[in-house]
Amino acid sequence: MKKYNIIYADPAWSFGDRLRSSKKIENKEQYLDLELHYPTMKTKDICNLKVNEISEKDSVLFLWTTDAHLQDALKVIEAWGFKYKTIAFIWNKKEKSGKQVCFMGKWTLKGSEICLLATKGTAHKLIKSHKVRQLVEAERKKHSEKPNIIREKIVELLGDIPRIELFCREKKDGWDSWGNEIISDINL
Numbered sequence: 644m645k646k647y648n649i650i651y652a653d654p655a656w657s658f659g660d661r662l663r664s665s666k667k668i669e670n671k672e673q674y675l676d677l678e679l680h681y682p683t684m685k686t687k688d689i690c691n692l693k694v695n696e697i698s699e700k701d702s703v704l705f706l707w708t709t710d711a712h713l714q715d716a717l718k719v720i721e722a723w724g725f726k727y728k729t730i731a732f733i734w735n736k737k738e739k740s741g742k743q744v745c746f747m748g749k750w751t752l753k754g755s756e757i758c759l760l761a762t763k764g765t766a767h768k769l770i771k772s773h774k775v776r777q778l779v780e781a782e783r784k785k786h787s788e789k790p791n792i793i794r795e796k797i798v799e800l801l802g803d804i805p806r807i808e809l810f811c812r813e814k815k816d817g818w819d820s821w822g823n824e825i826i827s828d829i830n831l
Contacts, residue, residue: 645829646699647819648769649797649806653707653789654719657683682823686715690722692831697807698724701764705731705797707789708757710748716759725761732758732793736783744783758793771802787812794818 698704704725708716720727734756736744745752781790794815797806807829808815811822819828 644696645819646702646805647697647807648699648702648766648804649801650694650698650702650704650723650809651794651797651806651818652694652704652809653787654689654716654810655683656689656709656712656715657685686712686718689715689719692723692809694809694831695724697829697831698763699805701766701769702762703766703769703801704759704761704763705793706759706761708759710753710757713757720759720761723761725763727759727761729760730757730777731760732796733778734758734790734793735778735780737780739782756789769801769804772799775800791815 694704702725704720704723706716706720717727736754736756738744744754746754775796779790779792779796781792784790794808798817803817805819806817807819807821809821809831811818811820811827812824814820814825821827821829821831
């Protein structure tokens, strides 16, 4: 099985009762329609993916999460054989006009997502640049689509080494891919 030094993942987190909307929800079916832009997975099922088997001895995991899923993301990191190190990226979502995106949250209005960085082995030796910035301000596109600049920043940080995007919705040049909306390069 092919192995990768870079694992880039945007899991299909299930929001369950963590979903908040400004729209009045009349019934459970309407609630589910708000959540399911695509099939979601329970944290235990994400943890059970055999990511450890496709990651090199020295590798870096970039894992997207929301603040509501932070504890789940840390469980996934451990289950996949990695150790949490830091927040790699904070995506400050913008509208096409440049205005900050804001979503209802239980406590505060939301407008950002975080991408955690975790490592396996002596991954720090993979670093090629110390100039990659954490904050990314980029336009929000379709639901859950992450800005392309993040992939570019990952390659700038670590170089042109074997890499894969998990939970991928469209293939990108230079990246192997796995997801339910594409023809995957591997089986998990």
